[in-house]
Amino acid sequence: MIEQIKKYLLDLQVDICEEFGNLDSKSLILIPIYGKGTMEEGVG
Amino acid sequence: MPKSATALRPDLEGRNYTALGLSLVLHPDNPYIPTTHANLRFFIAEEAGKDPIWWFGGGFDLTPYYGFDEDAIHWHQTAKNACLPFGDKTYHNYKKWCDDYFYLSHRDEQRGIGGLFFDDLNEGGFEKCFEFLQSVGNHFIKAYLPIVEKRMNFPYTPKEKEFQLFRRGRYVEFNLIQDRGTLFGLQSGGRTESILMSLPPTVKWVYQYKIESKSAEDKLTNYFLKPKDWI
Numbered sequence: 031m032i033e034q035i036k037k038y039l040l041d042l043q044v045d046i047c048e049e050f051g052n053l054d055s056k057s058l059i060l061i062p063i064y065g066k067g068t069m070e071e072g073v074g
Numbered sequence: 075m076p077k078s079a080t081a082l083r084p085d086l087e088g089r090n091y092t093a094l095g096l097s098l099v100l101h102p103d104n105p106y107i108p109t110t111h112a113n114l115r116f117f118i119a120e121e122a123g124k125d126p127i128w129w130f131g132g133g134f135d136l137t138p139y140y141g142f143d144e145d146a147i148h149w150h151q152t153a154k155n156a157c158l159p160f161g162d163k164t165y166h167n168y169k170k171w172c173d174d175y176f177y178l179s180h181r182d183e184q185r186g187i188g189g190l191f192f193d194d195l196n197e198g199g200f201e202k203c204f205e206f207l208q209s210v211g212n213h214f215i216k217a218y219l220p221i222v223e224k225r226m227n228f229p230y231t232p233k234e235k236e237f238q239l240f241r242r243g244r245y246v247e248f249n250l251i252q253d254r255g256t257l258f259g260l261q262s263g264g265r266t267e268s269i270l271m272s273l274p275p276t277v278k279w280v281y282q283y284k285i286e287s288k289s290a291e292d293k294l295t296n297y298f299l300k301p302k303d304w305i
Binding site for chain 1: 098200212215
């Protein structure tokens with residue numbers, strides 16, 4: 031479930047960055063924006 | 075979960091959760107190109123011995139500085155196309171939710187001309203909801219890119235740039251004062267630089283900005299920023 035959604039969102043992000051030219055897709059893709067690591071800690 | 079989430083969903087209190095999301099805001103330099111925002115998100119909240127609670131949310135919306143009817147119609151028609159396979163009322167319901175959500179109550183003003191906004195979506199099962207999320211995501215570029223292409227070479231004056239900076243101030247006010255997503259991100263210990271990436275790089279506050287009657291700026295305020303059925 032999660033992997034499926036993650037793949038879709040990452041692919042879409044790449045598409046959007048390609049369409050809009052100079053956006054740096056790498057700057058956002060690899061950063062766990064709200065991530066703290068594990069389910070037990072609560073990843074939000 | 076932080077208070078900003080459980081205030082509206084007390085059933086989530088005490089659960090561990092995972093959130094996935096793609097959020098973007100584009101603040102073009104040219105005031106003839108509208109600012110846009112899109113967000114697609116998924117949450118799952120779990121607790122031992124209980125069924126997981128999951129839902130999707132998101133949408134996209136447009137904030138012009140100089141309005142064009144044809145752009146607004148194209149934007150909303152594309153939003154409607156994204157919703158069409160999912161029922162007759164889907165566009166109408168999520169368009170209204172968008173108008174209601176992106177409203178600056180302290181200014182009695184819309185942030186922009188709206189689009190789609192949905193949250194807590196889990197009706198009809200995971201596959202159907204995920205299909206809807208994908209439809210919204212797949213229609214975003216179709217909705218925004220033609221507007222950018224049409225307006226990107228429009229020449230503009232310093233006065234028009236000034237108006238864009240003034241209107242961007244309203245965008246900042248909404249995001250910092252009212253937006254639940256911003257609050258959620260900050261309360262959940264999120265990465266502040268990412269959460270505040272929605273703010274424009276340059277902005278201006280002008281005390282009691284005067285808008286000339288019957289000007290393009292007046293038309294934005296009194297025509298485009300009033301919720302209406304564009305299609």
